[in-house]
């Protein structure tokens with residue numbers, strides 16, 4: 001599999017991975033960019049960030065950008081994720097943000113995250129996007145008894161400081177009403193979060209952006225970015241684009257030395273998913289989970305899962321460290337064995353789909369929506385949680401590109417992503433983190 005820290009490019013015109021999502025979607029092709037073109041804004045990357053930016057530029061800011069995607073719309077994380085629309089991004093809890101930046105800033109961030117969910121909802125409605133939106137909320141499940149008290153404190157914090165409608169569910173009620181898992185010791189229930197079909201969402205955003213006037217091109221990898229006076233010159237296999245402003249929306253799929261504004265400022269990490277055969281009604285009843293409800297546990301190395309509309313169980317977690325190992329059966333088997341630890345009732349279930357994608361992790365655990373020097377803009381570093389935030393970040397990027405100051409001075413807008421110190425050793429650090437995480441989760 002493509003590896004951003006090893007390969008020089010993420011490919012050209014690559015098909016979608018053989019995921020459950022691509023098997024249940026009809027793809028839409030956009031023609032490659034060609035010839036010489038002068039534009040006001042060029043966007044690189046056709047995931048939620050780039051597509052939402054393109055749509056909001058064209059529909060709200062009066063700017064019709066060109067969007068260049070190396071492969072297909074939603075080929076990166078946006079067409080491979082688990083489809084959880086959650087209230088947040090990065091890895092800092094609200095209590096940590098409160099201590100880092102104070103109560104008011106933490107609450108402003110909370111409001112921005114909630115707006116991210118509203119943005120997804122609004123786009124789905126405005127574009128009539130048929131993306132199997134669920135209405136059953138999100139469960140954050142304590143994987144051991146001590147985490148049950150930790151999450152109960154989190155619920156109290158969220159209710160007290162942010163008036164969040166989150167509910168704490170104790171172990172017995174969880175088992176009776178929500179989930180019959182061997183590693184489920186209580187949960188937080190977030191009624192306003194939801195699940196959807198991520199690739200259908202990306203294709204919906206693409207249609208909306210194109211209808212609003214953005215020019216979308218797939219099969220158009222940007223191979224080189226050069227300065228041309230004050231402008232940017234982008235070279236693809238068949239086109240030369242001269243742009244006044246450049247938006248980089250390549251996130252976890254950004255190769256080394258792609259542009260100096262983002263070089264060594266994020267860390268691509270693999271997340272992997274298996275999807276089982278359709279469960280029988282007896283199996284579904286035995287695990288007690290209803291389709292549409294999305295679940296994540298409290299491990300340091302988290303597992304996430306959901307029942308799909310056709311009764312299959314999607315189950316995800318960390319993947320390999322290097323791209324060349326991503327498809328090794330070891331990682332599929334590891335996920336299956338974690339699934340069976342949580343749901344021994346499913347012994348004997350088989351796996352029909354297995355795939356992986358690169359999430360972008362930032363050094364200080366939160367992303368940036370950045371206006372860098374020379375009219376370069378980027379948003380990345382979502383640390384594995386970006387369905388709602390990328391949609392919102394695209395909207396915010398569009399405002400910044402149009403020269404509008406952020407409404408609220410959130411930390412995301414205040415600084416560039418910090419560089420990773422000793423960046424060539426990022427993978428060694430990840431290896432260490434995985435060992436620490438395994439030990440912590442086992443204890």
Ligand SMILES: Cc1cc2nc3c(=O)[nH]c(=O)nc-3n(C[C@H](O)[C@H](O)[C@H](O)COP(=O)(O)OP(=O)(O)OC[C@H]3O[C@@H](n4cnc5c(N)ncnc54)[C@H](O)[C@@H]3O)c2cc1C
Nearest residue numbers: 045047048049070076077078081082083084222357386387
């Ligand atoms: C397995 C997995 C499960 C996940 N589950 C969830 C979840 O349930 N909920 C959640 O909130 N988040 C989840 N995420 C994270 C979420 O999917 C991402 O944060 C989000 O999709 C990022 O969107 P993006 O547009 O910024 O980047 P991407 O969707 O990754 O798009 C980047 C695009 O840039 C293109 N590109 C790269 N280089 C070039 C170039 N040189 N020229 C042209 N194009 C280029 C790539 O082809 C790619 O399509 C998950 C991620 C993975 C991998």
